[in-house]
């Protein structure tokens with residue numbers, strides 16, 4: 351709870367800084383509502399006692415005060431709906447959402463995007479900021495409602511101390527509601543994976559690309575069944591938690607209502623014995639009606655607040671994770687201007703967090719400065735993982751990577767990334783952007799540099815795409831945004847062009863850069879990138895690392911590394927490896943026979 355309070359105080363600070371007028375108004379409304387509600391009861395008592403005492407002016411004045419207080423309460427309630435729950439939540443929620451996205455994007459590593467338990471929390475956080483802000487304002491409102499509750503009970507206690515017992519009884523529905531929320535929150539997290547899966551399967555079933563495969567393979571029924579099963583699992587878990595929570599809440603209310611009826615009996619007897627004035631009777635009736643409403647409001651406000659608690663835990667987790675990442679060991683050295691020795695993998699081993707088996711083990715090799723290095727191996731042998739380590743998305747679990755002798759961990763990550771370029775196997779698609787922006791993104795500082803973007807497009811042999819786009823490079827890449835969609839190969843060429851934006855990388859990584867391209871395009875691309883590799887090598891001693899399944903395309907590399915189940919089993923030039931007659935020559939022979947390809 352202390353963690354929540356700290357977070358709410360912080361968000362209150364954000365509200366104050368970004369929406370000072372609205373924040374002041376909301377607090378003003380809350381104070382007005384408490385004063386108004388208590389004022390109505392006191393004014394009505396004074397009006398009745400005045401009438402009984404024959405003091406008509408006092409009775410009329412009190413009645414007018416009661417009327418004004420009632421109207422004010424009505425008005426303030428309406429204003430609260432607009433200002434409190436809409437404007438301020440929207441405004442401050444937007445600030446929080448932007449911070450959240452910036453924080454997530456600022457994470458140097460990508461574990462949070464690849465680990466399913468972390469993804470579960472991020473799924474929950476997707477719509478969180480406004481709900482967190484809404485929860486905070488609800489908590490503020492709940493405090494004022496509690497204040498009103500305390501004042502109400504104080505006044506009731508002045509009539510009969512027995513009525514104070516209602517304060518204790520009023521806690522029962524609150525406690526039960528809190529316990530119910532916990533049950534619901536737990537169910538929400540534990541069914542997040544099934545929930546994500548059913549959404550994904552729904553997308554798969556309605557996605558045009560997957561739709562073709564589903565129809566061809568006649569897997570539609572199976573996908574629908576899987577989707578229904580995942581949906582069932584998610585909803586059953588959440589539904590049964592809600593039912594249990596509802597029973598708990600009903601029990602809490604039963605306790606309160608029973609005590610409430612008993613207390614009313616006591617006051618009725620007191621009134622009959624003449625130990626209370628007629629005004630006191632009106633006060634008690636008004637307050638008890640209010641009390642019921644106030645407790646109900648307090649419960650529902652606390653419920654809404656606790657609902658935000660569903661998001662608070664993942665949000666607080668993310669912040670703690672950010673904190674931990676920020677305090678992790680950080681290098682502050684700049685990368686070298688140019689490579690002279692190269693990049694050494696010094697007995698590198700790596701296991702994904704939570705995985706039992708290592709993905710890379712004992713990889714020991716020098717990628718010489720100025721060379722083209724090909725990384726080959728079967729599916730799942732660890733090639734892309736090595737690319738991720740070189741990009742610093744993960745740290746080696748064992749051993750180290752050195753850049754011209756300096757441990758990569760000692761080099762500042764941002765500066766290292768500025769000196770690397772990469773076309774990843776799972777390249778990004780940016781349908782909301784124009785083609786030029788989707789390329790320029792490769793070097794954000796030159797996003798609008800038309801010449802640089804043009805050169806990158808040339809480097810990736812992607813001028814043909816631009817020519818076919820209705821508005822050229824200014825075309826958005828989806829019909830949803832008034833543009834056109836690209837084919838798989840065109841998206842891949844866009845990713846290649848993006849990776850070609852930087853002109854001075856020390857390490858240029860191409861992970862399966864031509865997997866979606868046809869053979870002539872593939873050949874042309876490799877010719878170009880070999881040329882580019884030589885230019886970069888001459889300029890910076892840069893290394894070009896190419897991951898490919900098609901061995902014929904990388905046979906011209908200076909060094910071929912063969913990975914097998916995470917181990918480096920062979921290394922050398924194409925000719926050396928062919929002469930050695932090992933795994934590489936076996937794979938090359940198999941592919942050459944299968945594709946009838948020859949070394950270019």
Ligand SMILES: Nc1ncnc2c1ncn2[C@@H]1O[C@H](COP(=O)(O)OP(=O)(O)OP(=O)(O)O)[C@@H](O)[C@H]1O
Nearest residue numbers: 464702705709727728729730731732733734735736
């Ligand atoms: N984020 C991850 N978390 C856990 N395991 C992973 C993750 N990414 C990859 N792996 C596992 O690591 C192993 C190596 O994967 P990697 O993608 O590096 O292989 P690869 O050689 O690039 O494969 P491919 O040729 O199919 O692209 C595989 O067994 C894969 O299942």
